[in-house]
Amino acid sequence: MSWKTVLYVTAPGEGDADLKAAIALCNSTGAHLSVLVMATAAPPPIGEYAAVVSEAWNEERQLDMKALSERVAHVSSVLGASEVSHDVTSTYCELALADGEVGAHAQYADLLLVGAGLPDERRVRTSVLEGGLFRSPAPVLLAPSDMPVRVDPEVIVLAWNSSLEASRAARHAIDLMKAAREVRVTLVDPDASEGANGEEPGADIASFLARHGINVTVDLLSSGQRPVAAVLKQHAMDVAAGMIVMGAYGHSRLREWIFGGVTREMLKQPPSVPMLVCH
The missing domain is CATH 3.40.50.620 (HUPs)
Structure with a gap:
């Protein structure tokens, strides 16, 4: 590292x-x-x-x-x-x-x-x-509770929404993802439009990561009206992920930083697996 x-x-x-x-x-x-x-x-x-x-x-x-x-x-x-x-x-x-x-x-x-x-x-x-x-x-x-902080996860879930924050998180985690056995690029309720996730959601970031020699799988998930944070956490458990990588959304209101909804829910309590977060 x-x-x-x-x-x-x-x-x-x-x-x-x-x-x-x-x-x-x-x-x-x-x-x-x-x-x-x-x-x-x-x-x-x-x-x-x-x-x-x-x-x-x-x-x-x-x-x-x-x-x-x-x-x-x-x-x-x-x-x-x-x-x-x-x-x-x-x-x-x-x-x-x-x-x-x-x-x-x-x-x-x-x-x-x-x-x-x-x-x-x-x-x-x-x-x-x-x-x-x-x-x-x-x-x-x-860091998760009652679990060592490992930097060699075999499976990584990259929470992707085509945002600048998610892109920065992916770049910070390049070395981790190159060493992993598999990276699951995960989109929840993706918007397949040019101004959002593109005609084929997840394809662009998957190609980018693959050029770095990363083994990538794209998972397109439906929230089923559940909170996005809950869907991401459950998916990480389902694929036996050793780490979640995600971007953090927030904005400033005078001196107070306000987390976006998904970010706030993901950060509310210690995660079940290590979580690398970037703004």
């Missing part, structure tokens, strides 16, 4: 399963593991009761910083006992700035790994996803 730096974000209160998976991933690929330990601060009290609650707010911040420091020390200890090349940094920031913090670190990584155990307390997980997908060029790899 061409990944030389993997960014992994963790938070106070998280277990070590994802950290150990990140170490194993970097050991298998020879990549450097850069760990960001992040906590988000509660907003400062405002209004007529601010003076009353400010003491409690300050105490909460002190507890947050103590928990952050303890997590940094623990992560450093675990990494020190491993043989992986690594560095550890930390940040304690306001929620509105959290995605920018992640994006700034991810600019210098080839991959952002998001563990299944990353909590969403104070929107930590959401901020990590938004920062990785919308504020950095790095692809995001979502």
